[in-house]
Amino acid sequence: MDAWFKEAAQGIDHRKRINVVDAPRHVRVEVKGIEVANTIKPRLLFETSLPPRIYIPKDDCRTELLKSTELTTHCPYKGIANYYTVELPGGEKIDNVVWYYGEPSESDAVGIKGYVSFYDTKVTLHVDD
Numbered sequence: 001m002d003a004w005f006k007e008a009a010q011g012i013d014h015r016k017r018i019n020v021v022d023a024p025r026h027v028r029v030e031v032k033g034i035e036v037a038n039t040i041k042p043r044l045l046f047e048t049s050l051p052p053r054i055y056i057p058k059d060d061c062r063t064e065l066l067k068s069t070e071l072t073t074h075c076p077y078k079g080i081a082n083y084y085t086v087e088l089p090g091g092e093k094i095d096n097v098v099w100y101y102g103e104p105s106e107s108d109a110v111g112i113k114g115y116v117s118f119y120d121t122k123v124t125l126h127v128d129d
Helices: 107-112
Strands: 018-022 027-031 034-039 043-047 053-057 066-075 079-087 093-100 115-118 124-127
Touching (some): 027 053, 034 115, 043 107
Antiparallel strands (some): 018 043, 027 034, 043 053, 093 115
16 A cells, blocks of 8 residues: 545545545535535545544535524634524524534644534435435
C-alpha cells in the first residue's frame, strides 16, 4: 500500500483528533419530503471515536427554512455549536436538527466554517442518489 485515503483526500494524518476532507459526492437533505439542502461540495469531518459527519455549505441550503435557536453546545475540539430548527411550509418544525460552528476553535476544524450538518436520524440523506 502506497497511501492512505479518506474519500478523495490522500495523506490524512490519523494521529489528529479531527480531519476535514472534501468529498466528491452529491448530497441532498430532505425533511419530511421537502428538500432543505443540495450540494456537490460536501465536506466530511472525521473525529476520533465518532462516526463521520457530512457538512454542507450553508449557501447550498434553503436558508429561509432555517430558524436560529437558543441552543448551544460545546465540543472541546471544535468549539461552540449553534443550532437551527427547520420550519417547513405549513409551519411544522423540527427543532435543533441543524448545527454549525461559527468559529471553530482548533485549526484542524477550520474546514467546517461556513458549513452546517444535519442530525441524520431526523432527516433523509441522499448520497450520490
